[in-house]
Amino acid sequence: MTILNQPHSSTRPRVDCDLPGPRSAELLERQRRWESNARVYPRHLPIAMAEGSGSFVTDADGNIFIDFLTGAGVLSLGHNHPELIKAVTGQLGRLTHGLDFPTPAKDAFIDAQLSMLAPNLRSRMKLHFCGPTGANAVEAAVKLCKTATGRGDIISFQGGFHGSSHAAMALTGLVAQKRPVPNGLPGIHFFPYSYCGRCPMGLTPDTCETNCVGYLERALRDSNGGIPLPAAVIVEMVQGEGGVVPARTDFVQRVRALTRELDIPLVVDEVQTGCGRTGTWFAFEQYDIEPDVIIASKALSGIGLPVALILYDKRLDVWEPGAHTGTFRGNQLAFATGAEAIRIIRRENVLGNVRRRGEQIACRLAGLAEHSWVREVRGRGLMWGIELADPRDGRPASALASEVQARALRGGLLVELGGREDCVVRMLPPLNATAEVVDTACAILIDAVKQCWPPGHERSRPGDYIKEFVR
Ligand code: PMP
Numbered sequence: 001m002t003i004l005n006q007p008h009s010s011t012r013p014r015v016d017c018d019l020p021g022p023r024s025a026e027l028l029e030r031q032r033r034w035e036s037n038a039r040v041y042p043r044h045l046p047i048a049m050a051e052g053s054g055s056f057v058t059d060a061d062g063n064i065f066i067d068f069l070t071g072a073g074v075l076s077l078g079h080n081h082p083e084l085i086k087a088v089t090g091q092l093g094r095l096t097h098g099l100d101f102p103t104p105a106k107d108a109f110i111d112a113q114l115s116m117l118a119p120n121l122r123s124r125m126k127l128h129f130c131g132p133t134g135a136n137a138v139e140a141a142v143k144l145c146k147t148a149t150g151r152g153d154i155i156s157f158q159g160g161f162h163g164s165s166h167a168a169m170a171l172t173g174l175v176a177q178k179r180p181v182p183n184g185l186p187g188i189h190f191f192p193y194s195y196c197g198r199c200p201m202g203l204t205p206d207t208c209e210t211n212c213v214g215y216l217e218r219a220l221r222d223s224n225g226g227i228p229l230p231a232a233v234i235v236e237m238v239q240g241e242g243g244v245v246p247a248r249t250d251f252v253q254r255v256r257a258l259t260r261e262l263d264i265p266l267v268v269d270e271v272q273t274g275c276g277r278t279g280t281w282f283a284f285e286q287y288d289i290e291p292d293v294i295i296a297s298k299a300l301s302g303i304g305l306p307v308a309l310i311l312y313d314k315r316l317d318v319w320e321p322g323a324h325t326g327t328f329r330g331n332q333l334a335f336a337t338g339a340e341a342i343r344i345i346r347r348e349n350v351l352g353n354v355r356r357r358g359e360q361i362a363c364r365l366a367g368l369a370e371h372s373w374v375r376e377v378r379g380r381g382l383m384w385g386i387e388l389a390d391p392r393d394g395r396p397a398s399a400l401a402s403e404v405q406a407r408a409l410r411g412g413l414l415v416e417l418g419g420r421e422d423c424v425v426r427m428l429p430p431l432n433a434t435a436e437v438v439d440t441a442c443a444i445l446i447d448a449v450k451q452c453w454p455p456g457h458e459r460s461r462p463g464d465y466i467k468e469f470v471r
Helices: 022-034 082-091 104-115 119-123 134-149 166-170 211-221 249-261 283-287 332-347 350-370 398-411 435-451 462-466
Strands: 049-053 056-059 064-067 125-129 154-157 188-191 232-235 266-269 293-296 309-313 374-380 383-388 416-418 424-427
Touching (some): 082 332, 134 266, 134 293, 350 383
Parallel strands (some): 154 232
Antiparallel strands (some): 049 056, 125 309, 383 424
16 A cells, blocks of 8 residues: 655655755754763764655754654654645634643544553553653653552663653663763662663573563562562663664563562553554554553654653552643644644554555664674554674774765665664664665665775765764
């Protein structure tokens, strides 16, 4: 089935000059002068973005790229989907901001969101709108669970990412981000995640018996385990920033069974995996579990308008009025496009497209796994990663990943890095990407890996043309 309404003005990427082009270079330089040292994406992808259409983005010099970064997974229906533009312009002039008052746009959005849940889950869930970022929704989930249980500790997982605010960062594995900011949120305990490619327990998949979750089970049941009964366990079904690591099914199911047994709220962070990214509306559906709290943000509006929420079991709803406020919790434009996005996703069977394109990517990239520096190619739906590592000692091949990213950019494809020391090349295509676009993108990526191959051998240096902007 063709995906309708993909607003393609372009069908092919086209890069006409060295990157960054002159206009991009000028804007990057102005950015360098005025913006924070903490800026990140343009250091690796040195372009200035000018406009977007469907799966394509055009830079300030007129170069056209396939955008498989999609605003870090936000633009689920690509750039400027015409029906979402219509929804937003219809709402403009009616009401744009509504704090947490009920409004027709919000009501339709809530209806649409709840309609995506299985009936059993829907009947026991309530919803809270948070400040419009994933991190703020993570904060809300933690506060909700602490309030409801009266407990203070939280279990999180190594390799996980939950955001850059103080508490969300404390729940995140990324040591480098935390190191310069002492006195993080106390009471957070990290346990191993089922990252079989780099087993945190040092075991091989055939001998492991999912010992990572076994360790958590033993620790929480141990009266001398050192951890008081926690307020929550927070987990991603697929660690996104952590390098596209899908959790093992038995890992997730045992975490769910354990948290049920001990009456610990299970929080699933679906900020990145949610809204169809993995081929079901939420990724936890594929694990046959029901969480107590669901965190969603990124793709909720379908077009990058900020919105975030938590869905949670009614029995947790004991916090007081005003327990988690925030001025920007009533973005009517995001509600209007979010409800419309769900209508489109249903009508066009976009989730079916996610699954089919995912299979297509799996087939197209399968050959890469033969290269000794490609440690693993893995993904779910339209969330894919190629992990690069030195075959001699397994060390993350970060420089190689960065070269592949630069080569891909040169070929006309925007991809992201993630994982340990950024050694995973990541793709987050629009959920309505066509087979043709996916095929072209995979060809560019395969070519980029091959051009950088083998690392350390004589070759032209793709890093040269971006070195001014990468530090
Ligand atoms: N949780 C997960 C799983 C994420 O991937 C992210 C963002 N990459 C966040 C939370 C934080 O979201 P935000 O950047 O909107 O604060």
